[in-house]
Amino acid sequence: MDEFRTTKQLRRDALVQDALLFCLAFSAGALLYVAGRGVHALVADSTGDFWSIGLSDDLLLSGLIAGELFLIWNNGLRQGIRGHSIGKHRMGLAVVDVGDDAPTGPWRGLLRGVVMAALLDLAVAAVPIGLPTA
Secondary structure, three states, X not given: OOOOOOHHHXXXXXXXXXXXXXXXXXXXXXXXXXXXXXXXXXHOOOOOOOOOOOHHHHHHHHHHHHHHHHHHHHHHHHHHHXXXXXXXXXXXXXXXXXXXXXXXXXXXXXXXXXXXXXXXXXXXXXXXXXXXXX
């Protein structure tokens, strides 16, 4: 039933699962922003433009923040403490030190997650979608 898969295939499958979870976190962040904006419009009894032109930038930014926080937790802190992200856990893979086969630790994992989030920011900044950049 279960055919032999190479480590490369397992890593790719784990990455796909982690990417789908990132997309879920991104969507949840955007939906949370829309819900908050809707509640604010109801409470303030505002008749302004709910669906304004700037809404798309705000949705992307809030989704990106939520996704990056998930990325820092899943591929950083969780992977450093437990030795695997959610996708790697499901595929039976682990990120460990070469010497003692123990997880890399929370600080190295957190650094890894922050670097991944920074690289994601650089990739998003390269796409001209109108997000605020530094």
